[in-house]
Amino acid sequence: MPDDALERQAGPDNSHNASEWPVREPDIVNWTDHYFLRTKKSVEKFGDVSAVYALFMRRPVISAPRLAIDWLNTIARKRGTEFEIDLRFEEGRWVGAGEPIMYVSGPLYHLVDLETLVLQKLGPTCVAAYNAFTMCSDLPKVGFLAMDARHCAGTEMAELMAYAASVGSQRAKRKAGAVGFIGNATDATAPYFGTDGGKGTMPHAFIGYAGSTLRAAEMYDEVFPDDPMTVLVDYFAREITDSLTVCRRFPERAANGQLAIRLDTAGSRFVETLDPPSSYAVLERNVPQAVRGYRNEAELRHLVGPGVSAAAIWKLREVLDNEGFSKVKIVGSSGFSPVKCRMIAEAQAPIDIVGTGSYLPSSWSETYATADIIEYDGEPRVKVGREFLLRK
Known part of the structure; x- marks a missing residue:
């Protein structure tokens, strides 16, 4: 029976994760580009062929193919067929622009309607892995927390991004x-990330509920007395x-490393006690080379501008150390993109942990993966201009 003859249900099943969804044929039909469905129906009528797809990106990335491959293998099993996957860049490897990450071979009838969905599972992960690797490498002594879930367009994307961050992180650890x-x-x-559960202590909503930053810390300590505490201080x-x-208020926590301060100051204002002149002064005291030489406007903003700047981190560290709280950690969040991480690194800002969701590319078009068939029944054939995809 043709796949599209299967009985459709009321709608797509949205209780899924990235490596498993969609597996029902009606959902594959609903979520794939229609011209692929028409091609599949034509192949059914005129005869199947063996096809080889090349999957590639138009920009340098870190290979993060596991979820895409797992899904392809799942669909092959359900359809009673086999796909041959020739992975040219193992997970965590650097991939140049235009280099095929993998070749996928199999019956065209069973592959043609999967292109849309497999590309969705490949492109975003590879770009996010690249950005995660860059950030971790720029700040090698800093621990990162992936706080992207609230910025993702649904749970499937959240899994794609978490997987990607772990791949980029592992490469940064090795390299x-x-x-x-x-x-x-x-x-x-x-x-x-090799952990049993998510991490985090208090959002702004908890500070607002408590009515003061101190009261929020006291409430948290009472409910979670044995857990480390990170206090959000910008509300x-x-x-x-x-x-x-x-x-x-919590000298024991401060002394034993069980207390951290999280800066999440909005980009619309400076951290308390800072302004442009005093921000320059902070860096001049600690890392004068960071503000000497040419900096463009975006770089200067990360160094001495409003929000969680390098100057803000240095200022907080100075104050904590002067008061004897040298073991209190500093957590930074708010706009920690790869570019910002590079500036924070150049300023040698004394930050212990970065919470980020901004390793997602600012231009979503960068995540587009592309696929082209390069062989039909063993005969090399690809559209003019894409000959570089042919297997060598």
Whole structure:
């Protein structure tokens, strides 16, 4: 019976994850490009052939193919067929622009309607893995938390991004000796980071509920007395004052490394006590080379601008150390893209952990993977201009 003759159900099953969905034929039909469905029907009428697909990206990436391959193998089993996967770049390997990450061979009838869906599982992961690798390599002594789930367009994307961050992190550990990603925000994808569950202590909503930063810390300590505590200090625009207040209230936590301060200051204002002149002064005291020489506007903003800048991190470290709280860690979040991480690294900012969802590319078009058939029944054939995809 033709696949599209299977009885359709009421709609697609959205209770899925990236490596498993979709597996029902009606869902594959619903979510693939229609011209592939027409091609499949034509192949059914005029005769099947063996086809070889080349899957590639138009920009350099880190290979992160596992979810795409797992899905292809799952569909092959369900359809009672076999796909041969020639992976040219193992997981975690650097891939140049235009280089086929893998070749997939099999019956055209069973492959042609899978192109749309397999590309969705390949392109975004490879780009996100590249960005995660870059960030971890630029800040090798800093631990990263993947806090991207709230920025993702659904649970499938959240899994793709978590997997990608773990791949980029592993490469950074191998190549740069980096700490890399130490965890993420949700239980569902925690296994990608080798942890039992998500990490995190308090959002802004908890500070607002408590009514003050100190009261939020006291409430958290009462409910989770044995867990490390990271206190968010930007809610009332009193980053310096509230940081010191919390440290003085919990001297034992501060002394034994069980307390961290998280800066998440919005880009619309400076951290308490800072402005442009004082931000320059902070860096001049600690890392004068960071602000000497040419910097473009974006780079300067990360160094001495509003929000969680390098100057803000240095300022908080100065204040904590001067008050005897040298073991209190600093966590930074808010806009930690690869570019910002590079600037934070150049300023040698004393940050312990970065919480980021911004390793997702700012231009989503960069995540587009592409596939072309390069062989039909063993005969090399590809559209003009794509000859570089032919197997050598």
